[in-house]
Amino acid sequence: MITVELLEKYGVIKKSFDKNDIILEEGNLPSHYYQIISGEVKMSNYNDDGREFIQGIFYNGQSFGEPPLFLNQKYPANAIAVENTEIFILPKGNFMKLLEENPKVSIKIIENLAQRLYYKSVMAAEISTHEPEHRVLKLIDHGIAYFNFQKDKNGYLINFTRQQIGDLTGLRVETVIRAIKALEKKGELKIINRKVYR
Amino acid sequence: MITVELLEKYGVIKKSFDKNDIILEEGNLPSHYYQIISGEVKMSNYNDDGREFIQGIFYNGQSFGEPPLFLNQKYPANAIAVENTEIFILPKGNFMKLLEENPKVSIKIIENLAQRLYYKSVMAAEISTHEPEHRVLKLIDHGIAYFNFQKDKNGYLINFTRQQIGDLTGLRVETVIRAIKALEKKGELKIINRKVYR
DNA sequence: TCCGTTTTATGATTAAAATCATAAAATGGA
DNA sequence: TCCATTTTATGATTTTAATCATAAAACGGA
Secondary structure, three states: OHHHHHHHHHHHHHHHHEEOOOOOOOOOOOOEEEEEEEEEEEEEEEEEOOOOOEEEEEEOOEEEEHHHHOOOOOOEEEEEEOOEEEEHHHHHHHHHHHHHHOOOHHHHHHHHHHHHHHHHHHHHHHHHHHOOOHHHHHHHHHHHHOOOOOEOOOOOEEOOHHHHHHHOOOOOHHHHHHHHHHHOOOOOOEEEEEEEEE | OOOOHHHHHHEEHHHHHEOOOEEEEOOOOEEEEEEEEOOOOOEEEEOOOOOOOEEEEOOOOOOEOHHHHOOOOOOOOOOEEEEEEEEEEEEEEHHHHHHOOOHHHHHHHHHHHHHHHHHHHHHHHHHHOOHHHHHHHHHHHHHHOOOOOOOOOEEEEEOOOOHHHHHHHHHOHHHHHHHHHHHHHHHOEEOOOOOOOO
16 A cells, blocks of 8 residues: 555546446556555456456555556456445556655565465465365455454454355355355354354 | 575575475464575465365576565465475575665565466466366466476477376366366367377 | 345256276386 | 386266256345
8 A cells, every 4th residue: 555645746646436347457458556545346357158256355545456567467357346436546657656766665565465465375275175165264264354344242244245255265156155054053153134254 | 586696695595405395384484585596396285185286386596485474474385395406595684684775676576476466366267267178278378478388399398297287276187187188189289298288 | 115136045956077996108216 | 127106097986066946035226
């Protein structure tokens, strides 16, 4: 996350997106740095028969889509507004100048990329070698640590739909529903009027 | 990749590992920066029944294991020497000092992390939503672009065993063998005395 | 408040890859 | 050069999650 003052100094602009708007598209070449002001963004892929895989979900203050920007490669996924969203957008040239002139920002970027790489390492191993229940639980625990889940008297409210959990873990929605039921039976989590708590 | 001169200036040491030696272990806290001088290193996970998932394979000049170093988190995977390997090892404190005093290195680190994140994004989507043949072909094409595969009159020699391809794509070795056969039949690649070319 | 859409839910069936079994070929140390 | 190990290979069987079908509950705009 880069501070508003710094972004403004380098000529950032604000842009609004409605729910379900496409912010950037797979296959396109990157030209801007994106940082969320408010709202929620997902980056995801669709395979040939329309099945979705969610690479990640991003909230206030978080940036997304930097890797291809640094590599001059095409975006490997789409970015879509999950709800109405406001975003800071900075042209690549300005962004690079900002980085050069503010070395401490580089460290922030490194930490952010490291965090995302860490998540992807954990989930890749999960998706490849573990059963549905294990995958779902790992995603939930990651979500508690890194997403903005709220804690109340029942525990952490897992603010994902079953479909989203499926799209994040490579499982179909029915499998997720059954896995969550099984996890509840084992006492690993609670279901209170359809909402999942841990 | 950080230059030898710079590493030496900050007190790097060399260390040798034999084939199959464990360089660092899942669950441990990081304390050093690692950069390969010669040889080959894999980072991988093992699930409860010993099934392996290879996070990545690294060669001369490449570094590995940085994300947890930047985050002060436990390693999410093991690093193992695939063959006899020499490695530059720099203590965390020295490495951080090097970064602070050489801002251009930060950009290199960013590019490297971005590249690895890119690979993981592509493979995560593959593993979650595509059939074995597609997954194998995608890995092979990625390998051609980013690993040191050699080109000769038959095309690029894919320098992975079927088992390695399986461990990188989350498939069992028999499935990989059958997928490669099917891809040959479709003309997507060649098998010349058991070696795969593309 | 009504109605279309989304989300959660459950049972039956199917398909695809994993597993199991076995073996030939190749490789690499001793 | 020999022999143990690794790699590639193939067929049969099983298992597991996907798929298919259907529906109730909840949600959200108009």
